[in-house]
Structure formats: structure tokens, C-alpha cells
Amino acid sequence: MEIGQLRYFLKIAECGNFTRAAEALLMTQPALSRAVAKLEEEIGQPVFERQSRNVLLTDAGRLLHARAEQILSLIDDTLAEITDDGETGRIRIGAIPTITPFLLPAVLRTFSDHYPRAQIMVYEETTDALLQRCNRGEVDLALLAAPIPQQYLAVEPLFDEELRLVLPADHELAGKKRITVDDIRHEPFVLLDETHCLSENVLSFCRQRSFHPVSMQRTSQLATVQELVSLGHGVSLIPAMAATLDTCPRRIYRSLSGPKPTRSIVLVTNPYRFQSRLSQRFQDELRGLR
Amino acid sequence: MEIGQLRYFLKIAECGNFTRAAEALLMTQPALSRAVAKLEEEIGQPVFERQSRNVLLTDAGRLLHARAEQILSLIDDTLAEITDDGETGRIRIGAIPTITPFLLPAVLRTFSDHYPRAQIMVYEETTDALLQRCNRGEVDLALLAAPIPQQYLAVEPLFDEELRLVLPADHELAGKKRITVDDIRHEPFVLLDETHCLSENVLSFCRQRSFHPVSMQRTSQLATVQELVSLGHGVSLIPAMAATLDTCPRRIYRSLSGPKPTRSIVLVTNPYRFQSRLSQRFQDELRGLR
DNA sequence: ATCTACGATGCCGAACGGGCATGGATTGCA
């Protein structure tokens, strides 16, 4: 059993097709066909069930598939670990869109100053997509907002962040000293669409206070939410770090009196994957935010 | 990084010497030298520090060593697992000498009847040696007597076994109805030598009863202990399963009155190693003894 | 100073892996 064979095997399993896998592997289909034949000869039974249009994994194939992934990632990790000097290398950071622009720039700035030879990649996607990437080892760490559906990932709370009420500058509540939940119970809300977990954080807060925000307008960007609020389409709850950076005079931010709405920012990593020293140092940087 | 390279690497690390490793690998030293050079080129740094008379692992080499062992055993396990039909294959059983002849024959008999195509190997060694083998995956399971120094192994108690007093048939205590610890407190003892854990079990029992057996004669086989007892050299404490099988009229076995000396027979397996279905079934057989 | 042990290197042949062309089987469509 050779490492190359395992890589071929996994790619075919992924493509479900020798021909396309061969293309992806930059080799010819006959060569691939032969490699598989050899693997199957070695383990004494077929790993693929050849159908007319595609191939399926046999029982043995499914078993091998699980193991091959372990073996290959162990090998990849080993190479990464040995060549890890703690200074060079790549960090792949995942973060949801309601965190990325407010939290990452400052952190990345200081980190890049310390480790100028580190290559940093940022994946800005939804919670679900990033959790998947984390599981597959496609990102080294992810910055998300709780709750995280439990998977085989390490979830470490970093800090709780207030969600602040944003109002049009000329809103009647703008002059009120204390604004409570009851004041906004019947205000129309502007929210992010349901792919963003922030809207779930907000709705969850509302549910706990036994009200369902009315007449919601839903958009895909926080900046749009803010603009719509300015234009009088409603109010919203916005992460404090976004509120702080907003200087537009046509809307104002207020903390709610009483128990404040918050979201919990967490660091998610995959304990089954190798963490480079660089990645560990970046995580330490993040923990410094606590 | 290729699997063959890793095997070569481990063998050299084991031998501490290219030439001898090459012999062990049934290849020439130049070929091995080249294979290592290639590996080192791939990972960008030497894995061995060449000294005049031998080679040592570098830092990178030590790291690779740990990983290579994981990778190779994962691969070996994968192959074993895939080709595992639950009927054929090999079971490597470890057992200490004071268990082997009394417990194994019956178990092996019935097991062989059920799985005639299973190849069974028995390693009869000391506790320490078997624990090492278990750690290295050189045996699939081991039958030992508690206590087991804690390692990364699964220890499962099977049953407690009484240690019975063995006396010469003409011993003055032979006619006594109840024999207690106090009766044998000053009897000379015949024990196995210190490589056998049974002697430790016996001495431990004695210590708990605050006496130190006197005038010990120590031998390396239970049969010798029994013979020496027959000849009047002293008394001893013998596992019940050995006592039961002993039909010699020149010595007799008696249970001690009061809290009985026992030893606990345990099944030890390595949870980090693949357990073939055959091995699992054998373990089930053993659990049936409880 | 010479010998011995050990790893590295030059050179060569066999084996292996992969490319190209093609075959055989199945499916979809005319």
C-alpha cells in the first residue's frame, strides 16, 4: 500500500469516476485504472464497484476511505510539523461576516508585524460552511458566534459582546434616557437574512423577552442594515464592535437598560488536526482579547 | 514521503547504524543511504546525525520517529482490518507462566473448534515483557495478574482466583480442620523467583498479615515449587487452578480460613491498536470465564 | 602509520509508473 495509491483512491471516491479523477490528478485514466487495480490486488478485494456510469465504494472501500483520510492527514501534518519553524507558513482563518471587518484587521495588523513571513488567508463564510471547513482541516481556526452545534471541534469562548440598539438619529426614542426592551417591543426591526447567525442571536434575545420583532426587512450585509435604519425603516441590534466603528451621524447607538443582549464570540479549532506553531501563536493573540 | 522510506527510517533508528539496518532490511547499505538522503531532501533537513561509529536522531528525526510509528501501524491495522473476515487470521496471546498451562489449554481448545482457521500464537513471558509487547502491538492481548503498572493499556478484570496453601502430605497441619494465617506464620516458604508476579502476590498477602515468610527457597517454575513442597522444603501458596490440576498424593491443598489470599486475573489490551474480529471473539471467550 | 568500520557516490540494469492507442461494455438517443 503506497501513499500515492491512497491519494488516488480518495480522489476517485470524491469524483465517483475514474476519468474525472484522473483529470483532477493530472494524469491519464489508464494509469489511474492500473494504480487502483494494483491496490485492489494488494488488499485482495475490490474497493470500487464499477457501474456503467460511475463507481461506488465497496464495503472494503468504505473502510479504506476512512483510514486513508486518517493516514494522509497524519502524513501531511507530520510534514507540516517537521518543517514548522514557528515563523513561516500559512494560517487559514475562518470568520463570519459580522466579525471579520471589525475584529480581524487590528489583530492581523499586529500579528503580521510580529510574523512578517506568515501567509494569512481569511475565509469569510457562514457558520455552517466554516464548521465544515474546520472539520475537513481546510481552515486552521474559525471565529464564530455561539451557539455552535456540537461537532468534534474544540469551542473556546473568547469574549461576550454587547448588541447595541441602533436608531435613526431622529427617532422618538433617541432622546429617552433609559431605553428598555419594552420600548422597542413594537418597533419594526431590520435584520440580516437567515444565513447570518447574528439574526438568530437577535431573535433569540427577543424570544427570551417574549416578543417577536415585527415587520422585518432582511438584508445580507450589516452596512445595509445600518443604512436602512438611517432611512427610518426600523431599528436593529448591532454588535458593539460594529457600532463603535460607525461614525455616521444619521443613526445613533444606545445600550438597552436592564439585561443586555449579547453574543458570545468563540474560537473554534479542530483538535484532530495539527496546529502549526504559527497558528497557535495567532490563537494566543486572539485569547489576548479576552 | 513514502511508506517504504518510513520503514527504512524506523529500522535505521532501531539499529543506530545504516549498515546493520540494511542487512535487516535485506538490502544494501548504499541503497538505504540513498533512500534516507531522498527523505531528508523532501523534508528539508537531516533526520540522522551521522557520527563516526553510529547515527543519532536529530530533533526532526525524533519527531518523525513518533509520527512514522503511528503512520505505519495505522497502515498495518488498515490492511488487517480490511482483510479481516472474522474467521481467518492470527491471534497473538500473551500470558504469564503461572496462568498459561492452567487456563489457556481449555480456552484454546474450544476456540480452535469454533475457528479452525485461526492461527494462535502464545507468548509466555513476564508481566513486564508482555506489557511492552502489548504497547508495541506485538501481542493482541495479554492475560496477567493485577496489579498492572498503569500504561496506555486497557486493563479489564476477569476473575479473582484463590491462592491455596500447599503442604507436604505428612505435614503436621495436614490433619488440622481450620488452617489460618497464624498457623503458617513461621513455616518456611517456597516461592517462585522475583521475575514472577505470583511471588509478589503472595508476599503482598503476607505483608498485609504482617509477616515475612522465612527461609524461602525460590525457583522458576510452579512445578518445581510443588515438588519442593512435597519434599518437605516448606509450604507455599498456589493458584487454585494449578492446585485443582495437581493430583500428586504427596502434597495436599487447603484453603486458608479467614480472608483468603487471592490474585486478580486481568485481560490487558491496547486500545490504540486494531483488534481483529477474531481477537475480539477470543476476548469474549475469556470474558465468559467471569 | 595502518587498519577497520561506516556512510556517501558513480555507474549500471531491472522494475515500475505513466502516457498513448485501443478494446469492450453499457447507456442514451435518433
Next chain:
DNA sequence: TGCAATCCATGCCCGTTCGGCATCGTAGAT
């Protein structure tokens, strides 16, 4: 029904690789 398309297997060929043999360089040991 027949033809084209798709897909995997096989025959053949070539380049690379791997391992063997011979030899070299070096560092302890005698």
C-alpha cells in the same frame, strides 16, 4: 435497431526510479 458517447480495462512503449556492485573518503582503533 443502430450509432454515438461514456467509461473502465488492456497492450505496448518509454522514462524514471530503485536497488545492486564497486569504490571512495573519513574517523576512530590498534
